[in-house]
Amino acid sequence: MKPQVGILAASCYLPQQRRTVEDLFREEGATYDSEIASRLGIRQVPIRSDDVRESASNLAVAAAREALERAKVNPLEVSVVVEYSILPQEYLVPVWNMSNKVQAETGAVKSFVVGFSGGGASNFMVALSSAAAMLSENDSMKTALLVTGDATIPGNRVLNPVDPVTVMGDGASAVVLQRDAPGSIVVDTELWSDGNNHDVCYIPGGSLVNPDDIGLYRMELDRTRYDAFPKTKTLRRMSDKLLDRSGLGLSDVAAVLCSNISSEDEAALQAAFAGKISAVCAANRETHGHLQGTDFPLNYLSLTQTGAVAQGDYVLSVSHGMGATAAVSLIRY
């Protein structure tokens, strides 16, 4: 029988500074009205200062240290650092990746590092699934530190300003996974990609194709293709398949966690998942906006703190990855 891998601890590290969405729309020259406010369901987002202490990688280091402390894990016991950011980092990825810095600054010096690209917020589930696989399949590996720090490109917080989809904040998170953990078992993950949508949400400038156009250095969304992607249908199909593998159905699931994109997005998921999307998602979305992969550790921590789930309960996490990579993970508390 394969060993079980579970979450020992998680943490989020968010900048103190908050900005209202109304302010950000004004600053970015986008129209903000009651209809848009209602569709987004976001009031404010955390925003890092210009202080280097709040760089994406330093936020990630802080989150990682806190997660290790909460897990009571000596950094020297970490076998692998797995990074799941989605926004550009201090230097150009993949030549540089913050996971190396996190490894050094947390003292996890016996580990090696892995970072993942693509997939929007689903990148968290890609990291979770890969880390769980490494821990269950390699005898020499016992503990993984998953980590991200995402800092939005200045002036690019409103995604698709002509018809806004979400508002992006800054933040970091970390999760400690361990083989034979006592709870929060990562039961299974289902991942699926649509290569036709590889560029549905991307940053067109700043790399090989447009190396010199700073005007193209911003996250762009192709709204038509994004809307056309059958998000809820895909996630429900994937969830049913995953649950079926474990001999379960949606009725066995205590709560579903989604990424904090918008109230419109959540409403569609509520309909697809029989109203099981946890209330913590809406609450976190209102006060934090969309924090990329950090949405999931944030919602997981909030759900745990509410006491609404008990030991043995099943929780699903679902992400459509903006239409490029969809992901569903099942966790047993």
Added chain:
Amino acid sequence: MNANIGILEASYYLPPTRKPLSQVFADEEKPTEAFAANVDFEKDIGIVALHVAGEETAAELAIKAAKRTLAKSGIDPQTIDLIIDFTSIPEDYVAPTWSAAGRVQKEIGATRAFVTAINTGGCASYQTTLKVACSLMSANERYKIALLIAGDKTPEYNHNYYPITVVSDGGSAVLLKKDMTTRRILAIDVATLGRLHDMWVIPGIHNRKDEDIGGKFPRWLHVSGDIQRFNKELIPMNLFMFRKVMLGALKQIGKKLQDVSYFIYPTFSNWDLKAFCEAFRIPPEKIYTENMHHGHMQETDMVVGYVDALEAGRIKDGDLVMLATNGAGFSWGASLIQH
């Protein structure tokens, strides 16, 4: 780990246009800092010309390599379960938001696959990706075939990676499959020295300064290396870290260095290859050196060296093959393939 995951097929694509190294050195910015090794960087490197891509994009190099590999294998793209991009230099669009994996999926018609990219390890991303791919395949019954792809197109006028190497453009692809009886991946070990993370970076468009974009050599995507730290902190650790991962991989299967029949090593430079062979007492007949003529191709070196050695008949049935490399970040990796 499931020991029956093996390399079903591997191939690479190199753009046909070649640029003599003398021209590369004439065209590109001259390094000014001294290199600790007692060599003449331009004369002793052992590479005479580089492959340059021209109009082809980095993703297109990967797609061509993927199509070649699929054609050689006879595998239906719709049976591929996983595609992992292991490119280690800037791609067509900014990472980690984008990777070429999705475009490769689209172009080869691997409609059933899940795709992702591994963006750590530099040239050692090959080993890191093998580790992740084999773990995912071993842990999940449903993942039976994986396609690993890379496409490297060096930013214009940045082929000179002084003091390490000079770099070519190219793409590579490797098909992994379960239930193999030969070319089985027996062990993979990877180690990272994260404290060297900021020694070798591309600052990126968001960090550009006026002096970066003016003058004869605009540094849009240029690698920036700290040569003093390279000399003081990396070189003294390099062979130690190689030893660590090579012995680490061997320990996983109870073998010794003497049990390795053949080695695949990157084409950084003649002096680097010589130092590696001397340190580990590897005789010339146990390592492939003829591929130096391609120039260095980042993580793709591992695939090129392996494919060339196979095609030259240097790897035989029953051989235990070790692939070892290092890469920016910095990471070191070694894997063992049983033929």
